[in-house]
Amino acid sequence: MLMTLLVVPLVLFILVIFLWPVARFLALSVDNSDISSNLPQTFAAIGDWQPSQGPPPEAVLAALVGDLANARHAGSDGVLAQLINQRLVGTRFLVIKTARDAAEGRLDERPVKDALLAAHPGWAEPALWTEIIRARGPLTDYYLLGSLDLQRSPAGGVEAVPADRALFLNALGRTVWISFIVTVLCAVLSLPLAQAIVSAPPRWSRVMFAMVLFPLWTSLLVRTVIWIIVLQKNGPVNAALVATGLLGEPLTLIYTRFSLYVAMVQVLLPLMVLSLVSVMRRVPTNYMKAALSLGAPWLTAWRRVQLPLIMPGILAGSAIVFVFALGYYITPMLVGGPTDQMISSYIAFYTNTTLNWGLAAALSVQLLLILMVSALLFWTARAFMRSPAEATQ
Amino acid sequence: MLKFKHSLCLAAALAASVATARAADTITVVGWGGNWDKAYKEGVWDKYTELTGTKIVQEEWGGELAKVRAQVQSGSVTWDLISPEAPSVEIGCAEGLFVPLTPEITGDPSKYLPGTIMECGVASDTWATILAYNADAIQGEGPKSWADYFDVEKFPGKRGMLAQAQYTLENAMMADGVAPADVYTELRKPGGVDRAFAMLDKIKPHVVWWSSSTQAMQNLASGEVVMTDQYNARVTNDIVNEKKNYKIVWDAGFFYGTDMWSVVKGSPNEKAALEMLKWFSIPENQAGFSKLYAYGTGRVEAAEFVPEDWRKNLPTSPEHAKFGATYDTAFWVENKEALEARFKAWQAQ
Amino acid sequence: MKAATMRSVAMYAYSGILLAFILVPLLIIVPMSLTSGNSLAFPTPGYSLRWYQELIDDPRWFSSFVNSVVVASVSTLLSCLLGIPAAIGLAWGRFPGKRVVYAIVAAPLVAPIVIVGVAAFSFFASIGLTGSRWALILAHTALAVPIVLTTVTASLAGFDRTLVRAAASLGAGSATTFFRVILPMIAPSVISGAIMAFIISFDEVVVASFLTTGEQRTLPRMIFSGVRESISPAIASVAVLLVLLSAILLALIGWLQGRGARMRSRTAP
Secondary structure (H helix, E strand, O other): OHHHHHHHHHHHHHHHHHHHHHHHHHHOOOEOHHHHOOOHHHHHHHOOOOHHHOOOOHHHHHHHHHHHHHHHHHOOHHHHHHHHHHHOOOOHHHHHHHHHHHHOOOOOOOOHHHHHHHHOHHHHOHHHHHHHHHOOOOEOOHHHHHOOOEEEOOOOOEEEOOHHHOOHHHHHHHHHHHHHHHHHHHHHHHHHHHHHHHHOOHHHHHHHHHHHHHHHOOOHHHHHHHHHHHHOOOOHHHHHHHHOOOOOOOOOOOOOHHHHHHHHHHHHHHHHHHHHHHHHOOOOOHHHHHHHHOOOOHHHHHHHHHHHHHHHHHHHHHHHHHHHHHOOOHHHHHHOOHHHOOHHHHHHHHHHOOOOHHHHHHHHHHHHHHHHHHHHHHHHHHHHHHHHHHHOO | OHHHHHHHHHHHHHHHHHHOOOOOOEEEEEEOOHHHHHHHHHHHHHHHHHHHOOEEEEEEOOOOHHHHHHHHHHOOOOOOEEOOEHHHHHHHHHHOOEOOOOHHHHOOHHHEOOOOEEOOEEEEEEEEEEEEEEOOOOOOOOOOOHHHHOOOOOOOOOEEEEOOOOOHHHHHHHHOOOOHHHHHHHHHOOOHHHHHHHHHHHHHHHEEEEOOHHHHHHHHHHOOOOEEEEEHHHHHHHHHHOOOOEEEOHHHOEEEEEEEEEEEOOOOOHHHHHHHHHHHOOHHHHHHHHHHOOOEOOEHHHHHHOOHHHHOOOOOOHHHHOOEEEOOHHHHHHHHHHHHHHHHHHHHO | OHHHHHHHHHHHHHHHHHHHHHHHHHHHHHHHHOEOOOOOOOOOOOEOOHHHHHHHHOHHHHHHHHHHHHHHHHHHHHHHHHHHHHHHHHHHOOOOOHHHHHHHHHHHHHOOHHHHHHHHHHHHHHOOOOOOHHHHHHHHHHHHHHHHHHHHHHHHHOOOOHHHHHHHHOOOOHHHHHHHHHHHHHHHHHHHHHHHHHHHHHHOOHHHHHHOOHHHOOHHHHHHHHHHHOOOHHHHHHHHHHHHHHHHHHHHHHHHHHHHHHHHHHHOO
């Protein structure tokens, strides 16, 4: 009983300070309350009316003026205007200024139609009302569709956005691709090093292990910044290449996909080595020796005997590296170019520059889905790999 | 047990230092960072602190109105006086994010240059985005127009370009032969924006993107790029202070915009901030910034306090003003979100 | 046999190169940060300490350093206050749902950091906590607590619980038992965990960039905005100092763990 009580504060803390905020944020990807709760009377008055039936009825416009006045008093007209402008560009000032006039009593006379349409003729546009009617209800699929480069067609179906606005499928694909390449590079590069750490004499093994671990506890930002310094045009790498005569003039190494791979591999490699070493230490060496003594060529013996035994370590390391790489933000932002940005930087962009929380949340949902699916794949692969390997032990 | 008590004391001490409230006579001023902040500090704020004892904390931002809105809506405003661009002041003012300013604070509005005083803001500075090149990197005749900037055959070498749609689309239109005054008319026509992007397609492989001026100026200095778009004062600063052989091509055409000072509604030190703005509205006090940084001021008379030979570096000086046009606030208010997303998509293609 | 020798020579040579790839960048900035020039060119035109002097002279660097120390200390303290009891509960307690508890506590470790930052920003803004250091401290505690938990849990796994029962049978209350018996035994791993928690908070930049402004700006945050402007040699000098700090703290952990292992072997029955 006491033991359970000891755990409670921590669990509560993580729930309140971490899981609840994340859940709350992700929920914004389907949340439509900034529109629906600001226009309650309008939606009620609209009922079955469609823009195709002609101009908006007096009741709808009167309700709109009332809603906008309330929104103004609540300070939520700015967000409402921004959201409507996202759906139909060119309506921002229309909404804000109408709200201002409504709140200051300039649209009080009835019928409101003449006064409203005279001061703000934009409200006669059928396209605007189509968008408003579509944004009815407490939930929306607008952001989730948008995060996959999709939108609602005028008829209500789902269609691809115009090619010049398609952005996110490409970015999601790039995120997965960069993470995949980094994972493969880490695995291939780490194998011999991990083997060396395992087979070296204990003293050397410890030293090498410490050398691998050290960068892991050095600031990620610092390691990234260092790569900018090292790879820049008048940095040491270019200086060395030019001095040795390998290059006539300095290369552009920084702000490219190449520099991104270099930096990410250096940062993530220790994690791969760590999980390889922990598995390799448990693998007995006599299988390999037996295979070699039976006359198998070394590579064949390694591929057929050693590799299956250490596969769980490779998969565990790859899972860690891949999952971490998917969420990378600082490194692509600082050492990559515009074509190397990963999905996290778009999440930050929509949060910081446009405060489009819905889209940022929808992109986060996509990132977390990719993350969970790949974790599941690794887990399945590992469960599948383990059985034959463990059967031999 | 003694140790435990000791660590509790330590915890309490740390907690207390965390919770220390900011002093009442401290104003948080949010500017554009780097030398801009430095010039404001040395030319303007330090004088005010000396005069009144009010402490001024400088912060920098990128002009994101969203951040102001987040503060105002959550009721936890930490910024007092901020410098947004004019379009943001117009939106923010309409939304009620900023405190409206009375002539008692700003002085007579008719004493200001057009566009430098608004309901909720007075100009902090008037800047221009101009074409600049490194005369050491280009032999013979330099570029004369934005068309030259887009012509890599005539002028080989990389171009520095601001990594955003705003200001860049205007340059592309000028390169396509549109006069500055007509740029927004053309951009508003159907296919107008496509025309700008088609122009940008031509130069894309030769572009080195920048997002901070310092980065762009370093690229110009190192020869990474031979010409760049840039805020005029950054170039002037390097010509004067670092004796660089850069040239500003004013007559290629340029756009100018205004940054404003606005007081955030619900700011913890609203009164002190308004008091400081009142002091800032005195022409001589404003000029403190223009003397150090080659941007124009709001009040017309402020120019009198700027030395004659320095005045020619300001975009508002008569010899340059005729080649410029002002940024269209309304266009960017409505289109910014959509066009920046399109620009990002185009960049990543 | 000859082929085997060549293979192992090749393996060690390769390992040397790869270790150099991992470590040399951390070292090469040391001479670069000592440049006497205005920019970070290589080779350096001459050597001086001027950029380290600049760090001392510019109050913004110093105050951001102080901020980082305060934030990291308080989050470390909170991580220990939450993490150590939970580790004891998880190691010794028998209750259903332990795996769920582990999953919940490990969540901050795997979540993409930008999502953590944005979510924390929107949450703390909604309760009016932005612009105070507490928001960052609480968020950093969530990120650091899994490390304290795992380190302490690991050392408790090798802990002989008869000692606890012996203390209780001699009439010691649970507080006395904790401070006199348990804490001294697990102290080395508690301190290692605390140091790691400190490093995590001290180095964290993404959440800090969403949650802090001006006066509360932490050191990594300061580096981050500096880098986006331009990479001055001052940034290289901060980088060197931070690498040095990590090295010292890690050496401390290594020493403590060696000591912890010796202590456990001495008291083992």
